[in-house]
Amino acid sequence: MNSIQVPEHSKSASADPTDASGLVAYARSLVPVLKARGKETAALGRLPEQTLADLDAGHLLGMTIPRRYGGGQVSVRTFLDVVAEIGRGDASVAWVTALTNVTNWCAATFFGEEAAKEVFCGDKPARVVGVLSPRKAVVKKVEGGYLIEEGVWGFNSGVYHATWDMLGIPLVDEQGKVIDQGGALIPIEQVTILNDWNVIGICGSGSSSVSVTNVFVPDSRIASISKAIQGDYQSTHLVGESLYQVASMPMLAIILTFPALGLGIAALETFLETLPRRGIQYSWYGKQSEAPVTHLVVGEASAKLDAARVILEKHAEDLDASAASGVYMDYLQRARIRRDVGYAETLIWQAVDMLASASGGSLAAVNNPMTKIWQDARVASLHGIVNPSLNFETYGRLLCGLEAGSPFI
Structure with a gap:
């Protein structure tokens, strides 16, 4: 099926990723084309490449990335307004936009500067997705980080378009005792997509299960979720940037x-x-x-x-x-x-x-x-x-x- 094209005038509506009104206007301009692509998106079970390109053209997948890394760093209110507009066109596209942006925000907020540079300054666009609760995760503490021996996570929305995955793991000591719950940032190349997303609604979100086997994650890409819940963020380099507070x-x-x-x-x-x-x-x-x-x-x-x-x-x-x-x-x-x-x-x-x-x-x-x-x-x-x-x-x-x-x- 041929993808429907967005009018050229719409693609320039949000040239500035930090312009709230421009982002909302651009999202609104996509509504007709997202509706028209709805069947294609649902049948594909993930976002069509043209839809992904449209989102990237309007900076809609980078709204929560820090400005210092080229992102929009928008307010939560702007985040709401943009995603709600997209939801008028296609819920699957809105779901992927919401989940990708919030996990980009997690990567920027929960982790330190070393991880942020690795995620946001790479050759590929930063699209972080994630699942906090594993169905299974066998983890070992090793020198310099953690070894995920095996793990399975469900409902990993947007994973087909991701460059990084933030997966929840138990944090253990050298004796294997669970001492905390954490999140591990893993390059998508080290994650296996299980292709099991077959549902009656939000079909195009591509929320497949994923698995990991024998993947080492350095301490710099590990965050304590319990500390993050309390606001104890590692992103000290972003102090003063309110979005990351x-x-x-x-x-x-x-x-x-x-x-x-x-x-x-x-x-x-x-x-x-x-x-x-x-x-x-x-x-x-x-x-x-x-x-x-x-x-x-x-x-x-x-x-x-x-x-x-x-x-x-x-x-x-x-x-x-x-x-x-x-x-x-x-x-x-x-x-x-x-x-x-x-x-x-x-x-x-x-x-x-x-x-x-x-x-x-x-x-x-x-x-x-x-x-x-x-x-x-x-x-x-x-x-x-x-x-x-x-x-x-x-x-x-x-x-x-x-x-x-x-x-x-």
Whole structure:
């Protein structure tokens, strides 16, 4: 299948990777072409090369890379706005954009200058992806670093386009006792992609499982995840750069809702675009747009989406402000963001489901654009970090004077 081309005028819309408005405008310009490539992307199971080139042309995969290494170093709020725009076009593209950028941010923030130069100053573009929780990881402490004897990690989104992989491993002492949880930066050439991504939604994200066998990782490319959660970052060379002082778990959590927000907006836009052509079977209404039940659905769904957007924009701005203050965000506020991430995700899914259900029997058609949006939104809502029940319970435990029951806050 021939890839659809982006108009030349769009490719120059974001020549400056640090220009927030330009990045958002460029992302918006991609929406029609991403929609048009949707079937190709889903069938391929990863991003088409032309889509990857379009993202690179607009600097959309380098938004969180430090400026000193040629990146955009944008605010969390700009990150949200850009990914939500892409999500209006294709959730898979938005998912890869969100996950690549947040892991680029991890590589810049959790690790020291030596690792940063290795990752961001190489011959290939820096595209870091990652998985923090291994399905299996057998690790040995050796001189100068760690040997990953064998390991398997699932849902490694964007890995087909990556140049580095940040994989979670147990950190052990010389006797093999686990003393911490860590992240290891590994060149993608040392990672085996297992090609097992076969799903009903966000099909083009290429979130395959990966494995590693007998790979040495030097200490310079090892970070303590537990320290990172507390804001004890190795990136002392970036002190004073507020993006790299953002609280880690809220950052890792909130970005998962950015593609979902774009999906919700796309669902409402798609419903309203097709509404004039639809009736309501087995009713007196010749036009669905004239039925009060339709007005109720649109009113409630749009309210849910607006509420989700307000929640996410507020917390994105809070993360930016807290980082700029130089004081690491306090524990309860970090937990509140995780709670609200779950709530915003719930609102978005409910809105999409309402609009899809109101589309009637046509939702059963594979070629109905609302069907793909509905499937993508359902899959997006299943990520463990955005699980509302777990996030509500965690915050409720804290308000009741108990420990959170989770280290990921």
